[in-house]
Amino acid sequence: MSQTADKTEKLSQGPDWTFELIEQYDREIGAIAAEFGLDTYPNQIEIISSEQMMDAYASVGMPLGYHHWSYGKQFLEVEQNYKRGRMGLAYEIVINSSPCIAYLMEENNMMMQALVIAHACYGHNSFFKGNYLFKTWTDATAIIDYLVFAKKYILDCEEKYGIEEVELTLDSCHALMNFGVDRYKRPVPISLAEERARQDEREQVLQQQVNDLWRTIPMSDKSEEKALRERVFPSEPQENLLYFLEKNAPLLKPWQRELIRIVRKMAQYFYPQRQTQVMNEGWASFWHYTLMNELYNRGKVKEGFILEFLQSHTNVVAQPSFDSPYYSGINPYALGFAIYTDLKRMCEEPTEEDRYWFPSVVDKPWGEVLDFAMRNFKDESFILQFLSPKVMRDFRFFGIENDVLDPYVEIKEIHNDSGYKALRERLAQQYNLSYREPNIQVQRVELYGDRSLILRHTMDNGRPLNDDTIEVIKHFKRLWGFDVILESWDGDNLAQSYKCDTGESDDV
């Protein structure tokens, strides 16, 4: 520390970056981050061009992925928008892996590169390493290897069974991707070594199990057969639709099961990201703000640099209000940044209100409080736990309820004393994945009948399913191989039943 403090010479003068400068900035920022106690994976900073950034977009940010037309579509979309100037590209992409890979675009100036390093290489990186969801659901050291495995496996399948066949199966898997995670069970993190070693074995064993389930040869013991006939399958509703299909669909070939597994693993890998948007972006924004200001305080950068930074930062954490033409929902960067910043404020300069609302936070060292908040929550619980009345006032939040039958929407609560609690709950619920996505589970399979399968949708506040439903059921059916019925239940009432007949399955 004494070394860095002694050196008061400025880091860079001009806007242009060089590899030496990036290295210097990274060293300085890394040193400050370490002083603040940020625990990170090693960083791998990669400089890429804007075309490569578009490639990265199209493969959901992954350095490599299997081939599928939908990625091509995404690429074309990004390319078209970018070329017409309708959108800028993100300044960075960062991958939850160890070493943590961060892409820096060559078009950025030095200030942006420093901002990105602080944001991605120290903010996101420490979040990936520390947050419990990432810890339990993903294995940062194995993901790149797993991607290599998946790409190779799918390439081999395409060679053996044809691009067409593989594409059809992947299409169906993608349609169900969001339903390929265990929401409540803790998963085993992806690990490549085990994956490869067990794959062959798994293929055989799996097929064996499936065959057992679908045994049609009469059994010698009649009573046993009867018991089996009356068996309800699955014994409990299954929420992980892809997992269910992988293990139980009667007609799938072993390689198709493996494809389902790959898509499922990818879904699992991205699941924590979907649940921690506010926390993750807020954390990264808080730290790029803190680290960059610290650079300035220590005399490493000039005023012009920090002013330019502040302008970018302000844009990142801007929150347009609901009636603005720029409004597109709550900006996770803004909300997360505000919550962490306010936590720090409450630790250092608490008001009476804070003492009442957050007795366990006030007057504590802010580093520890923030670290705790980062590690042990997801968006929903994070907001429920840490959203302060001050932040609600600053954002001027208000909650509304909207019944489709009512020509009016009703303002339920606003940012005032009587509203804080309810408002916070309402906002937290908004980030609950099981509120955002419909609850659909495998209910029952006709083991001895026509092998049809019933999916049960439990309606939430009477909200029906969207127009894609029949299409998705067709995909489900392609994997299942027999009729699939989806029932929407509103409480005890069967509100709607979706069915797709055998004849239609080809239209998918």
Added chain:
Amino acid sequence: MSYIIDRRLNGKHKSSVNRQRFLRRYREHIRKAVEEAVNERSIKDLDRGEQITIPKRDIHEPTFGHGSGGKGSIVHPGNKEFSPGDRIPKPEGGQGKGAGNGDASHQGEGEDDFVFQISQEEFLDFVFEDLALPNLVRKNLKEIKEFNMKHAGIVSEGTPSKLNVVRSMRNAYARRRVMSSGARKKLAEAEAEREALLDHGEAPEELARIAWLDEQITLLKQKIERTPFLDTYDLRYNHHVKEPRPSSKAVMFCIMDVSGSMTQETKNVAKRFFILLYLFLNRNYEKIDVVFIRHHTSAKEVSEEEFFYSRETGGTIVSSALKLMDKIVKDRYPPDQWNIYAAQASDGDNWDDDSRVCKQVLEDDIIDIVQHFTYIEITQREHQSLWRIYEQIQSTHPKSFAMRHIVEIGDIYPVFRDLFQRRPNESNSR
């Protein structure tokens, strides 16, 4: 610890496979768009890609989600005047704020079309796909095969045969000057001192000094001598770039029957044929003029738009067009300066008496001045007198006259095979 890697040198088209997959999957959409584009575009205007539009719903990837309906709840920022219990009428159309499922950003996006660009090469691929062209020919059409080497400056790398001696020696001289400048400066000083000492110095230490200077001077001279006369980085090479070499000028006559019996469909087939001919000529000639002649009972030179899309009725006298072509050639395109190609499309109708006139005009005036004359007959009926007369011409002039009967678009290609086969013999004719 951080590693910094420059990835810019890696390929940037990582998504190209996925892009191809996408094009493959939506080939029907794209084919249709290309077909429409071909019908709309001028036949000279094929050197660019095309914007393809696909309805969003066709490429939508379905997922389970909440539809609109039921009770929704949402929190918005930016309250100005609302209080709890306020009831606000919903905006018309039912979308708007508070639509219910907490995902307002994706609401109201509507059925935008998915728009993207395909390159010229991809565009032509789709055009050719219709025409059943073999790959070899596609390549011929898309690529320019003959090149001129053009001088394009001096570079520091190249083959010995392209060594630029003057530049290399100049560089070597400059380098020698620079590299030996220190030594030469010292040499000059030493020599000056020696001169000075020689003039008046007699003392022993001065003699020793002179001896020492002599030694230094020899060493410095050796050092200067040792400076390489020519080093690899002095070498400069002439740089050449390939420039496509189209072989001078060509004029292409498009002759089409526009009498009442020609439907728009027939004309579209003819258009494909003219497009191909144009593309072919375009790759081989620097300057191409296209002359459109349409005819029913009388012939007229017209614009492309009028040529393909205006309708006429009445009978058919083919010879009128041939005579007009002959006249235009004589007026504007002297055959010793222009490569003349003619393509005629018709449904075969002609007045019986006229066919003989046609033969006469062709044989006397036209066939000897054209590189190639192609006749296509787009019809599903029996051939008539024109076809039979032309058959006679083909048998007497097999090298410069080709004719084909076309029922479908795919039949166009064989006519072209004739053209391409003939090329080696005639490419140097002018």
